[in-house]
Amino acid sequence: MYLLYSALLAVTLVLGSPYWLYQMLRYGKYRKGLTERLGIVPSRLGNSGRTRIWVHAVSVGEVLAVSELVRRLRAEFPRQRVVISTTTDTGQALARKLFGAENVFYFPLDFKFAVRRWMLALRPELAVIAETEFWPNFLRSAKECAAHVAIVNARISDRSRPGYRRWRGILRRVLANVDVFVTQTPEDLRRLVEIGAPEERVFVGGNLKYDVACPAPAAIVGELRNSSSRSGAGPVLVCGSTVEGEEPVLIDAFKEVLARYSGAVMVLAPRHPQRFDEVAVLLGGLGVPFQRRSEWNGEGLKGSVLLVDSIGELSSLYALADVAFVGGSLVARGGHNIIEPAQHCTAIVVGPHTENFREIVGLFQSRDAVRVVESAGLAAEFVRLLANDVERRGLGQRAAETLLSQQGATEFTLAKLKGLLAERSPEATLA
Secondary structure (H helix, E strand, O other): OHHHHHHHHHHHHHHOHHHHHHHHHHHOOOOOOHHHHOOOOOHHHOOOOOOEEEEEOOOHHHHHHHHHHHHHHHHHOOOOEEEEEEOOHHHHHHHHHHHOHHHEEEOOOOOHHHHHHHHHHHOEEEEEEEOOOOOHHHHHHHHHOOOEEEEEEEOOOOOOHHHHHHOHHHHHHHHOOOOEEEEOOHHHHHHHHHOOOOHHHEEEOOOHHHHOOOOOOOHHHHHHHHHHHHHOOOOEEEEEEEOOOOHHHHHHHHHHHHHHOOOOEEEEEEOOHHHHHHHHHHHHHOOOOEEEHHHOOOOOOOOOEEEOOOOOOHHHHHHHOOEEEEOOOOOOOOOOOOHHHHOOOOEEEEOOOOHHHHHHHHHHHHOOOOEEOOHHHHHHHHHHHHHOHHHHHHHHHHHHHHHHHOOOHHHHHHHHHHHHHHOOOOOOOOO
16 A cells, blocks of 8 residues: 555656646745755754654644644653654744744655655654644654654544545555544544544544734834824734735725725735735736835835735734734635634634634634625625724624633643653664
8 A cells, every 4th residue: 555655646746746846946836945855854953862752734824833732842841852844835934933943844755765764863752743644654654663643633624524535444544553633623533533543542632723822023013003103094904814816805895995994004915925926916906005015114004005925924913903804715715714813802804715714713603703704795894893993892802702712722732642752662663
């Protein structure tokens, strides 16, 4: 099975190479960390004489989700080095900022030769994988290296579920290499068992994202507050993690807000860095005054859009919002995380496509802590909330209270990981 899987992976890599080469040349994607992805271990991650805990988090959302867990692991096991791998460049940048560049690297491609080199170099006692990264060669090599393996904050999305079910016969063998699964919800537990996870190893622990600490304000937050105060700009809409097809709808809604509040400001943060230039061209074509974050010199933004063409500032920028819109939800992309604006007691609006965060959005809806609207009703909802201070502030307060009521997943997950580390590992067979 593993030989066939590796062969299929190699064929996929070869057939997909023109696309990846184009992405590399056009957008610079996949270029960074290429040697690490191929199994070359840099000197900064050489043997330090300490047993390692390897935490893998794919991108920004997963890195944020495990940030408190990593902090707790470091505090509980000071003699063990906690290292973190990511897949995306944005995740890598954030992980280096949070955990130190000397502890962060790119996750290897799931070829045995690449994974093997990392396992030999790190010799982890515990491998922790965030959400649903079921890489067969990685999981098998971890067990051969006598590492315990845990999948934390596990979830099976509506989109991925049919594919997993189709391959559950093979997945059952792959998932047998995992010692503990900690899921976000009872439904995720049921789905994991359905696709082959051993039921006695699966536990419901809650969502780690509820435990993420509110970020320290980025410098731009103070700068924008001072600028708005001087110019009389406001109210402020922060539209975060937007994707293709959403910006025109949001700009049309913003124009209606401007008709009522001439000094209004929209802070617009596209989800993907490679779209920054595209969105700038789009804004110019839509006839809306705008400035790019990278070129902003502190002047007033009254009646205009600030295009956030930077990484890592959005979570802080939600603190400025009178109303926050979380993207990926007006089009069929499954939505993005609404927890970050909730941390700032901000009134939150999303579109109808929130399948990727169904439990979170459903919970917030049940407590009247988020508004879900169609594209046609977006402008009216913005204007209505901005016109009603009591309703808007109440919505934001309920969002913050809902967030606080769900915390505790980190403590539960940490207890499961400590239990694994307390067990005596057999001798490694990976030579």
